[in-house]
Amino acid sequence: MNSVQVDSYPLRKTKQLAFQINYIWTALGFALFAGFAIGAHLTFVIGYDFNLGDGFVGLIQTHGHVQLVGWAGLFIMGMSLHFMPRLTGVAFSNPKLVRKVLWLMTAGLIVRSIGQSVTPYIIESKFFVSLNGLVAASGMLEFLGIIFYLILILGLYRESKEKGKRQTLKSIAPFMGMMLAGWFLYGGLNLILLIDAAVNGSVVLDDAWNEFAIKSFIGLVLLPVSFAFSIRTFPLYLRLNAPDWNVRGVALVYLVSLSLEMILELPTLLSLSPNLSLWLSNAGSILKGSVIIWFIWQLDLLTRRKDPWTVNRVLHPAPDRRPTRPGLPDYGEFGSFERLIYAAYFWLALGAVFEIVTGIAFITERHFIHLNDAIRHMYLLGFVTNLILGMSVRMIPGFIHKKKVAIPKLVGATFWLVNIATLGRILPLMLPPSMLMDTPILMEVTKSAFAFSGIFGIFAVLCLWINLRKTNS
Numbered sequence: 001m002n003s004v005q006v007d008s009y010p011l012r013k014t015k016q017l018a019f020q021i022n023y024i025w026t027a028l029g030f031a032l033f034a035g036f037a038i039g040a041h042l043t044f045v046i047g048y049d050f051n052l053g054d055g056f057v058g059l060i061q062t063h064g065h066v067q068l069v070g071w072a073g074l075f076i077m078g079m080s081l082h083f084m085p086r087l088t089g090v091a092f093s094n095p096k097l098v099r100k101v102l103w104l105m106t107a108g109l110i111v112r113s114i115g116q117s118v119t120p121y122i123i124e125s126k127f128f129v130s131l132n133g134l135v136a137a138s139g140m141l142e143f144l145g146i147i148f149y150l151i152l153i154l155g156l157y158r159e160s161k162e163k164g165k166r167q168t169l170k171s172i173a174p175f176m177g178m179m180l181a182g183w184f185l186y187g188g189l190n191l192i193l194l195i196d197a198a199v200n201g202s203v204v205l206d207d208a209w210n211e212f213a214i215k216s217f218i219g220l221v222l223l224p225v226s227f228a229f230s231i232r233t234f235p236l237y238l239r240l241n242a243p244d245w246n247v248r249g250v251a252l253v254y255l256v257s258l259s260l261e262m263i264l265e266l267p268t269l270l271s272l273s274p275n276l277s278l279w280l281s282n283a284g285s286i287l288k289g290s291v292i293i294w295f296i297w298q299l300d301l302l303t304r305r306k307d308p309w310t311v312n313r314v315l316h317p318a319p320d321r322r323p324t325r326p327g328l329p330d331y332g333e334f335g336s337f338e339r340l341i342y343a344a345y346f347w348l349a350l351g352a353v354f355e356i357v358t359g360i361a362f363i364t365e366r367h368f369i370h371l372n373d374a375i376r377h378m379y380l381l382g383f384v385t386n387l388i389l390g391m392s393v394r395m396i397p398g399f400i401h402k403k404k405v406a407i408p409k410l411v412g413a414t415f416w417l418v419n420i421a422t423l424g425r426i427l428p429l430m431l432p433p434s435m436l437m438d439t440p441i442l443m444e445v446t447k448s449a450f451a452f453s454g455i456f457g458i459f460a461v462l463c464l465w466i467n468l469r470k471t472n473s
């Protein structure tokens with residue numbers, strides 16, 4: 001069985017690069033002015049049945065890409081580029097690449113956000129071909145940024161191996177390996193799809209392949225890196241038990257289930273044998289959902305079955321030292337950040353349960369409401385966004401040498417806003433259409449909840465921005 005150290009990273013004297021907080025500001029900027037903003041527009045238009053417009057599909061794809069790469073992706077990059085060198089005890093051999101990654105990713109995302117939003121309205125214009133070409137070039141900028149990021153992280157792995165310092169990475173290495181492969185796969189597919197759209201004069205990417213790329217990013221990047229960070233940091237920040245279970249084994253079973261689900265959903269294979277591919281893919285979804293539930297159970301965050309790792313420590317606090325919050329190592333100086341993390345894992349568990357249910361329904365040929373979009377937002381808005389909002393206010397103050405977050409009470413508001421947004425975005429998709437049609441009041445309530453869910457999401461992210469800005473000032 002694997003054991004995992006509970007310290008956040010080894011205390012070794014290395015010349016480390018300071019925390020690159022510009023990654024965080026850039027991620028928040030893309031979230032507020034592109035990702036969540038476009039999402040709020042889309043939910044409002046769909047919720048109240050307004051005219052969707054010529055650029056509707058392009059806006060959906062832009063929204064999805066910015067939320068994946070600009071919001072969650074840049075957060076992952078910024079946090080991992082600070083966390084991983086300290087975890088491995090080695091420094092970057094070429095630290096200048098860290099800033100180049102951010103510049104390339106930012107440039108690519110700006111061009112993509114503006115370009116794909118505008119091209120549907122200028123198809124007849126002489127500028128269409130040039131702008132569509134720029135959108136394709138945005139994929140190259142992002143792919144180069146991803147390549148430089150992979151060079152930085154792989155360089156840490158290589159140097160830590162040479163210096164015999166890989167023990168701290170052993171348990172989470174499969175998850176981090178998935179993350180690196182997922183970044184490369186998504187970046188490559190995104191570039192190919194953008195070039196294909198430009199060559200064919202299309203304003204949107206191939207829907208089937210774009211869907212596959214999105215699934216690969218969620219399954220190979222967002223979920224695995226979240227699992228790895230949870231394993232390494234939760235015992236310290238939430239006073240959980242140090243994992244004494246086979247983390248690597250769970251990671252490998254997760255990878256097998258995800259491969260079964262994804263490979264058989266490749267558009268080429270689906271066209272050759274749709275029924276068999278979908279049957280096996282749903283079997284993979286059932287296994288993946290089961291592995292995620294097992295991971296949550298073993299993590300012990302929601303159940304608290306095990307004693308914390310500090311249970312056998314002999315502590316002698318000073319007589320005048322006030323006690324910490326029950327079950328937590330802090331005094332509330334980071335706000336109720338743990339509620340965001342509990343909510344994140346609640347939505348993750350719910351998404352996994354519905355993956356299992358929908359997979360079983362398909363295999364047994366039973367009628368069941370289509371929940372793919374709801375499950376995706378349980379993972380992205382419910383799990384990933386809650387986790388980012390919670391861990392940011394807990395970790396980033398320490399990264400910038402602050403002892404607390406500026407406005408602890410604002411963390412509570414963030415919790416309510418993001419979870420109202422998640423509920424409003426997901427619940428209308430889960431209720432049977434017949435129930436909505438038979439209950440006009442319920443129909444109006446769910447339409448309004450869906451329409452305003454994006455606005456609640458914007459305010460949740462705005463709360464984080466305000467808190468971090470004041471903390472950093």
